[in-house]
Amino acid sequence: MMPSRRAFLGFGGGALAALLVPCRSVAAQVMVIEMRGTTRGERIWFSPQGLAVAAGTTIRFINRDPGNSHTATAYHPSLYGRMRRIPAASMPWDSDFLLPGDMFEIKLSVPGVYDYYCIPHEMGGMVGRIVVGQPDDPGWEGPAADTGDVMPEALAALPSVEDVLASGRVERKPAA
Numbered sequence: 001m002m003p004s005r006r007a008f009l010g011f012g013g014g015a016l017a018a019l020l021v022p023c024r025s026v027a028a029q030v031m032v033i034e035m036r037g038t039t040r041g042e043r044i045w046f047s048p049q050g051l052a053v054a055a056g057t058t059i060r061f062i063n064r065d066p067g068n069s070h071t072a073t074a075y076h077p078s079l080y081g082r083m084r085r086i087p088a089a090s091m092p093w094d095s096d097f098l099l100p101g102d103m104f105e106i107k108l109s110v111p112g113v114y115d116y117y118c119i120p121h122e123m124g125g126m127v128g129r130i131v132v133g134q135p136d137d138p139g140w141e142g143p144a145a146d147t148g149d150v151m152p153e154a155l156a157a158l159p160s161v162e163d164v165l166a167s168g169r170v171e172r173k174p175a176a
Contacts, residue, residue, distance in 0.1 A: 032059075032060045033051060033130075035065050036064055037068050041067045041068055046126060046128040048169040049129070049171065050129045051131070052167075053131070054133065055137070059106050062102075064100070066100050068100075072094075072095040072118065073118070075116065076092035079094050085115035087111070089141075090109075110139065111134070111141070112131075113130075113132075114132065123151055125156070128158075129143075157172070
């Protein structure tokens, strides 16, 4: 017995529709770094201050400090003449000033260590470190050795690469 034309078209149409349905892909990972501050504004920080991620991860900076505006700015010569503290093959970023509730995103694809800071609050130790990939990844670039233009308070606040890789995220809320 031959299938009817309707049955054949129904089956064929269903098969065609199945072929046209887009394949599900793995969504790109988004990690959040919050800009925080105490109610009176005497202490400010990034949370987490250290973060380990895979290459291709999107980082979303969100200002959760109700009393301050903040930036997330990569250390790079093209941004305010700072020494480069991100991998050479990566693109520098500057969020500009984010008001409370504002956000900014970047995608990090080059393996290595990325140091960044808040322009008005660097002296207060509002700095962070993102480690993309692992030291044995091809092209991985470790932390910058030259610290000549980084304030001692900022250097002291940066978590070590080893700590970031060991825990995945380092929270370091400034002491009261």
